[in-house]
Amino acid sequence: MGAVPGPFSVNDRCIDCGTCWQFDPLHFAPTGSSSQVIRQPEGEAETRQALLALQACPVAAIGTTPELRRLTPSDGFPALVTRHAAGDVYYCGWASRRSFGASSWLVVRPEGNVLIDSPRWSAPLARRIAAFGRLQALVLTHRDDVADHQRWAKALGCSRWIHQADADAAPDAEHQVQGSAVVALDGALQLIPCPGHTAGSMAVLLGERRSVLFSGDHLWWRPEQAVLVASERYCWWDFQEQLRSVERLKELDVAWLLPGHGHAHAFAPGEWRAALEQTLAFN
Template sequence: MEAPSADGPFQINGRCIDCGTCWQFDPQHFAPGPATAVVRDQPRGQLETERALLALQACPVAAIEAPPALRQHIPRDGFPDPVCEHPKGQVFYCGWASKRSFGACSWLIVRPEGNVLIDVPRWSAPLARRFEALGGLSTMVLTHRDDVADHAKWARAFGCERWIHGADADAAPGAERLLEGDNPIAIGSDLSLIPTPGHTAGSLCVQLGQSRSVLFSGDHLWWNTAQQVVVASRTYCWWDFQEQINSVRRLLDLDVAWLLPGHGHRRRFEAGEWGRALEQTLAWIS
């Protein structure tokens, strides 16, 4: 854990809920502290300051403070922030985290078959304008019951279909499409929904592409940078951890280039590395 915040214009106030949004997005300047996030290092120069200001904007509870003279420089079109390119689509992190989903990450896939929102940010008119400029939203996928945030408002604004697993469907009343059972389904030529029950009964992962794919894992799995391991957490399992272990096993044979979770760090994997990482995870938790 880090020492108290570095002296300077960016500070963390008592509203911090320790959601991790800031230090996952901008680890150069923010870090986990003993109880709340801390400012690890004050930004220097325009680019670093803009990154820290976007972390401030992403924070779900306005816990990052900066003087008004700095805040007026928050980039208008900073989110969505590009993460990776896949032959089937470009992936962005949406920022604007919601307290209702404890700051969980939401992701946008811009693709020829129609753009997809994976989990949901808090409602933001500036972000909606950016989505519009990128082609709108045709589909929304909710990975599980905890990260639905303002789903109804986003769905209404863009007239997009919402997918959620039937076992978690009560968290998103009005969702147009329900996935049932344990079998993966394709919802486009390049996009699959893979049921991964455990964290919740209706948890699912979303896979973009098959080769060197991008896996959106909700709270089923995430990357722990300090320990260099893929985490399936018993502590944060709300339903059935043995089922979660079984669900980890089902992902072993995927070819994953990027892991993009709801919480925890994102990670890029070299060819062949994913399977070895999951074997290590299973050895720890089984």
């Protein structure tokens, strides 16, 4: 399918990060090396979604008319993904080129809100996040997705967590996770070391039953084949260690997988373990 001409288009600045077609698959799709508009938005709701994809793009590769651009919502991000008993989860948009367009997530909960990986710095987004209440922590899942962490921490007064093995990417982070032991930020949020993609990769688990797992670049969902992907191609450290880290996640009861790159996915009861076993068997 070729690009559909009209007011929205993708130019050659595209870095093929996937942000637009993961957020708005109705209007954007990958070409294999870039992204293209596969349907021009019709009506208010579709136009809003395409404008938010434009706002989320880390390199301003999506263009539209000045008239439409003026309609870009100021309240689009954070965008609600799911409500969990342990906290409401939002996608932050505003992807950063410095983390190759990785997704970042906000958990809103009574114990203090937590940002998972760093969005591109944006004063409007910072005001929106602050309006949700006190930001307790910024958890950096691994060295690739730290983006503008210093600016976020300073502006919102939160402490940062990173694994010691990736800590040179954020040497002034207030907390370092050591070794392979799970760290409970508090009762409802755990940091799980998952070495492999990088030496200091971590996943973040929200809730104990029907949990939300923020996987960084450790695991993501590929909808075309309906499989969980642990990628050897995009493994920067030790793929066998990454598979051992995948194995350790089998006992979890995951309802939502929210990765840094690749698609998010909701799992029915029992599907998580079966999907992980399929991934391990394939590798």
